[in-house]
Amino acid sequence: MDMNEEQPHVEDRCVPWSDGMQLLKDAAEGKHFLPTGLEGIDTLLGGGLRKGQLTEITGQSSSGKTQVCLYSAAHVAARHMGAVLYLDTSNSFSPSRIAHILDELPISLIKEPKDMRLKRVMSSIICESVFDIFALFEVLDRLEVSLNCKVTNGSNKICLLIIDSVSSLLAPIIGGKNSQGRSMMISVAMILKKLAHKHNLSVLVTNHMVAGNGAPKPALGESWKAAPHIRLMISRDRGSNICTATTLKHTLLACGRHMKFQFLPS
Amino acid sequence: MAGEAGGGRPRDWLSMDETAAAFLSRSLSTRPPILLPPPLHRAPLRPGNVVEIAGPSGSGKSQLLLMSAVQCILPKEWEGVYFGGLGKAVMYIDLDCRFDVLRLAQILRKRIAACYGSVHPTNENFVTDGSKDKFHSFESTLFSDCMKRFLYVRCYNSSELVAALKSLKSQSEARSEVFGIGVYFLMLDSIGAFYWIDRALQPTRESKGKTLSFQSITETVVQEIHKFLQLQPILVLVTKAPIYGEGITTSNDFQRGSLKHMSEDSTALRYPKREEERNGSCREYMPSAWQTFVTHRIKLQDLGW
Numbered sequence: 249m250d251m252n253e254e255q256p257h258v259e260d261r262c263v264p265w266s267d268g269m270q271l272l273k274d275a276a277e278g279k280h281f282l283p284t285g286l287e288g289i290d291t292l293l294g295g296g297l298r299k300g301q302l303t304e305i306t307g308q309s310s311s312g313k314t315q316v317c318l319y320s321a322a323h324v325a326a327r328h329m330g331a332v333l334y335l336d337t338s339n340s341f342s343p344s345r346i347a348h349i350l351d352e353l354p355i356s357l358i359k360e361p362k363d364m365r366l367k368r369v370m371s372s373i374i375c376e377s378v379f380d381i382f383a384l385f386e387v388l389d390r391l392e393v394s395l396n397c398k399v400t401n402g403s404n405k406i407c408l409l410i411i412d413s414v415s416s417l418l419a420p421i422i423g424g425k426n427s428q429g430r431s432m433m434i435s436v437a438m439i440l441k442k443l444a445h446k447h448n449l450s451v452l453v454t455n456h457m458v459a460g461n462g463a464p465k466p467a468l469g470e471s472w473k474a475a476p477h478i479r480l481m482i483s484r485d486r487g488s489n490i491c492t493a494t495t496l497k498h499t500l501l502a503c504g505r506h507m508k509f510q511f512l513p514s
Numbered sequence: 515m516a517g518e519a520g521g522g523r524p525r526d527w528l529s530m531d532e533t534a535a536a537f538l539s540r541s542l543s544t545r546p547p548i549l550l551p552p553p554l555h556r557a558p559l560r561p562g563n564v565v566e567i568a569g570p571s572g573s574g575k576s577q578l579l580l581m582s583a584v585q586c587i588l589p590k591e592w593e594g595v596y597f598g599g600l601g602k603a604v605m606y607i608d609l610d611c612r613f614d615v616l617r618l619a620q621i622l623r624k625r626i627a628a629c630y631g632s633v634h635p636t637n638e639n640f641v642t643d644g645s646k647d648k649f650h651s652f653e654s655t656l657f658s659d660c661m662k663r664f665l666y667v668r669c670y671n672s673s674e675l676v677a678a679l680k681s682l683k684s685q686s687e688a689r690s691e692v693f694g695i696g697v698y699f700l701m702l703d704s705i706g707a708f709y710w711i712d713r714a715l716q717p718t719r720e721s722k723g724k725t726l727s728f729q730s731i732t733e734t735v736v737q738e739i740h741k742f743l744q745l746q747p748i749l750v751l752v753t754k755a756p757i758y759g760e761g762i763t764t765s766n767d768f769q770r771g772s773l774k775h776m777s778e779d780s781t782a783l784r785y786p787k788r789e790e791e792r793n794g795s796c797r798e799y800m801p802s803a804w805q806t807f808v809t810h811r812i813k814l815q816d817l818g819w
Contacts, residue, residue, distance in 0.1 A: 263674075263681040265605075268587075268661030271615040301614075431714035438711075441611045442670050470758050471710065473571040477612055497572065499614035 275300070282408055282450050284316060285323035285349070288509030292480060292493050294501055297450040299407065301499070302440050304476035306455040306466040311484045312491045313454040314340045315511050317412045320452060322349040325372040326365065330407030334375045335387060337416045341375050352512055374406075381417050381432055388439050395447045406449060409440075413454040415467045422469065430471055437475035466496075473497075489513060545747050548600070551581045557810055561698065561747035564739075564807055566705075568754040569814030575753035576612070578814075579701050582751060584622050586699045587663040592656055595633045597625070602698035603663040603689060607678055609707035611668055622660055626653055665689065665697075672708045672731045679738035683745060697748055700739070704753040709799060733803045740807070752808075757799045 266274075281296035290296045297303055297320065305313050318341070321332045334341055347366055360368075378384050395406065411417075418436065421429035444451045453476070457464040466472075466481070473479075479496040489511045495503045532540075545560045559565065567575050583606065588599025606613070630649060665685065669675040686697040712728035739750060798805065 263667060263678050263685075265665050265667045265678075265681070265685050267666070268615065268618065268664035269658055271666055272619060272661060275615050427710055428714050431710040434708075434710045438611070438670050445611065445668070470571065470756070474610060474612070474704075474707075474755055477614070499612065500617055500620065503572075 282320070282329060283323050283327070285319040286316065286509040286511075288491075288507035289316065289480065289493055292495055292501075292505060292507045293478065294498075297408065297452055298478075299448050299450045300444050301477040302437070302444055302451045302453065302475065303478045303480070304453050304455055304466075305480050305482060306457060306496070307482040307484075308457045308464060311482050312511060313456075313482065314412055315345075316482070317410045317452060317454065318342065318345050319349055319511075320408065321373050321410060322346045322369065323353075324408050325369040326350060326353060330372075330405050332373045332408045332410065333391065333406050334373055335378045335384070335409070335411045336375055337378055337411070337413055339377065340412060343370065346370070346373070348512065372404075378411075378417065381421055381436070384411075384414075384417055384436065385439075388436075388443065392439075392443060395443070406447075409443065409449050409451045411440075411451070411453045413456060415453075415455040418472075419456075419467055422471075433468065433472060434475070437472070441475075548749055549585075549598075551585055554578065554582065554812070557812070559749060559810065561749050562743060563809045564750040564752065565810040565812065566752050566754055566808045567812045567814065568756070570756055570816055573814040573816040575755075575814060576610075576703055579606075579703055579751055579753060580618055580621055582699065583618065583664060583701065584625055584660075587622075587660040588625065589656075589659075593652060595630050595652075597629050600698055601663075602695050603665060603686070603693070604699045604701065605665045605682065605686065605697050606667075606701045606703070607675065608666065608668045608703055609675060610704055611670065613666065613668075613703070615666075618664065619657075619661070622657060623653070626656060662693065663695065672712055675708070676731070676734055676738065679735060679742070682738075682742045686746065696746065700742070700748050700750045702750070702752040704755050705735075705804070706755055706757055706799065709757055729801045729803075732801050736803050736807045754800070757797070 280299045281294075282299065283296045284290055284293070293303070305316055307313050317334070321334055324330065325332055346369065350366060350369060351362070376387060378387055391406070391409070414436070418429075418433045422433055423429065440451045440453070443449055455472075456467050458467045459465075466479070476497070478498050480493050481496050482491050482493045484491045490508055491511070492506055492508050494506050495501065497503060545562055548559045548561070549555055550559065554565075557565070567578055569575050583604045584599075586600045586602055586604050588597040589601040590597060590599060627649075630652065634645065634649075667678050669678055682697075682700070690696045708731075709728060712731055715726055715728070742748070743750070
């Protein structure tokens with residue numbers, strides 16, 4: 249297809265322009281916050297993980313990134329908000345930890361016997377192991393196909409996509425002389441944002457940190473900085489379960505705010 | 515040319531079309547200077563200008579676009595309250611896909627409240643007497659009128675961008691028929707979003723022998739915007755994020771490509787990576803077709819407070 253050919257009629261029909269009021273209506277339709285279950289993080293996010301947006305959690309090793317992912321998956325599934333697709337790159341998904349998190353849910357949410365709830369939650373969380381970038385592309389492709397043809401069915405529709413951690417898939421390919429690596433990273437970012445917007449998902453990814461000039465900085469470099477809507481950095485106080493989260497980037501709220509939150513002891 | 519129009523004297527083509535004064539007043543009336551919120555108020559901008567706003571991530575480029583958009587969609591005056599806006603439509607093409615409509619709504623509401631507050635100052639009885647309800651009804655109609663003047667489209671790759679640019683003309687005509695106002699601003703956020711994806715394109719042989727590359731895509735983008743500018747004078751605002759490259763020439767990417775591409779692009783890529791990160795300056799990665807198209811360049815710096 250030559251881009252310079254005059255095909256005015258075809259293009260006009262395919263380009264979906266919308267105006268401000270329509271955008272507001274789309275943003276307000278449907279409950280658009282998914283709780284992570286951790287009050288400090290939910291406050292920083294402005295209510296929770298927002299549908300249609302890509303949220304990144306970055307932090308040093310064992311600062312609690314996987315815990316945030318597990319908490320989000322458990323709480324979203326327990327509150328009947330939809331299914332969760334958990335893409336695990338380092339075999340860190342732990343069903344026993346999910347069960348433990350569910351045990352500590354507030355009493356108001358417990359409406360059924362424990363083992364029934366555990367069974368329901370476990371069947372709502374779809375966990376897949378992904379070990380390289382090409383497997384990730386394949387999974388995202390399959391997800392898009394299944395979302396396109398599935399009839400919307402409230403509790404079975406995927407509403408949260410978690411990739412723990414996306415940086416372990418992308419970091420090995422972006423170095424080097426070839427620009428293919430960076431192009432794949434930007435493609436992943438585009439695909440995730442497209443999925444989030446079109447199918448009203450919330451996407452949560454984790455990123456690790458690398459050494460920088462002085463302080464450690466998030467991995468994946470400057471090109472990735474423009475990808476997520478919201479970036480949070482978490483750090484764990486030494487030897488305890490209390491962590492601090494800081495906003496690095498947000499579409500609505502000011503950056504640089506801190507909140508403390510706590511994990512349950514394991 | 516001299517003897518073309520039948521019967522005219524050869525010296526007729528020397529006669530004057532209009533004086534410089536007439537030319538100046540005509541161009542000032544059809545393309546009046548635009549006052550944008552600070553810091554853009556320092557540049558003398560008129561419709562037909564192409565402004566490139568460059569800066570590192572987090573320096574406020576998208577924020578500038580949103581503030582300028584609000585300035586454009588607000589009317590000059592409404593129900594006795596002066597806003598100083600332009601009252602025209604804005605077309606926003608989102609390539610980063612990070613636009614948040616709630617942020618636009620937040621900025622617009624704050625602006626409306628501030629202008630209203632300066633005319634109808636609030637007192638302690640704001641909630642109890644009817645003034646709060648008056649404000650709400652005033653605000654909601656004005657708000658929805660303004661939001662309807664903001665047109666938005668998302669593009670996930672370069673072909674969608676070109677398609678959106680081709681549809682500019684018909685979209686703006688359709689909207690102006692319905693609402694009676696024309697488009698005045700065109701915004702692109704941000705122009706380098708598909709840089710890496712397009713650079714990694716293997717040059718393929720199209721049916722007419724044209725290769726598809728970042729250079730040719732940019733030239734097409736420039737061409738389409740130029741075509742629209744000729745129909746309707748608008749102000750074009752474009753944000754540009756910096757690209758930190760590997761500091762290599764394009765020879766690895768264009769192995770099968772033409773030599774012409776190599777010589778044009780390699781001058782832009784001679785910066786070694788470490789030097790540019792230390793300097794804090796980023797190399798110019800847009801092809802010369804884009805650089806000559808831009809009329810104004812604004813650089814933003816993150817002071818890190």
